[in-house]
Amino acid sequence: MKKIFLATLLLTSYFLPAFSQNGTAEYQKLISDFITCVNRHNKEVLSKKIVYPLRREYPLPPIKNKQEFLSRYNEVFDDSLVTMITTSAPDKDWSKMGWRGLMLNHGQLWLNEEGKLIAVNYQSAVERKKRALLIEKERSLVHSSLKGFKRPVCLIETGKFRIRIDEMGDGHYRYASWGLKNKQSDKPDLIIENGEFIPEGTGGNHRYEFKTNGYVYNCSVTVLGAELDGPPAELIIYKGEKEILSQAATIAE
Numbered sequence: 001m002k003k004i005f006l007a008t009l010l011l012t013s014y015f016l017p018a019f020s021q022n023g024t025a026e027y028q029k030l031i032s033d034f035i036t037c038v039n040r041h042n043k044e045v046l047s048k049k050i051v052y053p054l055r056r057e058y059p060l061p062p063i064k065n066k067q068e069f070l071s072r073y074n075e076v077f078d079d080s081l082v083t084m085i086t087t088s089a090p091d092k093d094w095s096k097m098g099w100r101g102l103m104l105n106h107g108q109l110w111l112n113e114e115g116k117l118i119a120v121n122y123q124s125a126v127e128r129k130k131r132a133l134l135i136e137k138e139r140s141l142v143h144s145s146l147k148g149f150k151r152p153v154c155l156i157e158t159g160k161f162r163i164r165i166d167e168m169g170d171g172h173y174r175y176a177s178w179g180l181k182n183k184q185s186d187k188p189d190l191i192i193e194n195g196e197f198i199p200e201g202t203g204g205n206h207r208y209e210f211k212t213n214g215y216v217y218n219c220s221v222t223v224l225g226a227e228l229d230g231p232p233a234e235l236i237i238y239k240g241e242k243e244i245l246s247q248a249a250t251i252a253e
Helices: 025-041 066-076 078-087 125-141
Strands: 093-096 102-105 110-112 118-122 153-158 160-171 170-180 190-199 208-212 215-221 233-239 242-251
Touching: 025 078, 025 102, 025 110, 025 190, 066 125, 078 110, 078 118, 125 153, 153 215, 170 208
Parallel strands: none
Antiparallel strands: 093 102, 102 110, 110 118, 153 160, 153 242, 160 170, 170 190, 190 208, 208 215, 215 233, 233 242
């Protein structure tokens, strides 16, 4: 998803209140406990402070459970991220962002109100290299009509469709869809070019909008709040201003 990613589609902290102005001693204690665990490299305790799955930027697979977190810990928590966390001050570098949770700096990391990690909008050098290899592997496997893209953004599945969204460059996105029985190596049933990326709020939630022949296809992705508000993704199709289809979607791995 968009620079972690997940889309880090955050307003600059210039516009945000400091945690000390918004927070409470209880929240600052949760943050301090998290910082202490990271500082001590206490992976076992940290593994219990994660809301799984912990998404990584597509096509990196999500971290689905404790075992995967322990095995991939060093890929995510490199020296730079550890330093960013352990040198942060709960009362200055963190902000309480309403229902979205507790945000570090410009949103590089998010905890929920229980002090559990819900998003890491940071990518280590190891993850960048791994992701680059996965992108080229995808490029070799998709249908010939889809090989030309700048980077893959996401793959979602509704009860009927498999939908692939790619960034094409210059702020444009491409929508391709198949029936669930088909593979990405098959010719897509539908391709829509020149889509638009639309951020929604400061937590990374966003949608992609595609227009064709009087129809509007909206693919929404929930980065923060999916566990509270509903599915992690959704497809809504309009004809003119009338909604003609709405389907919850999962984020494919």
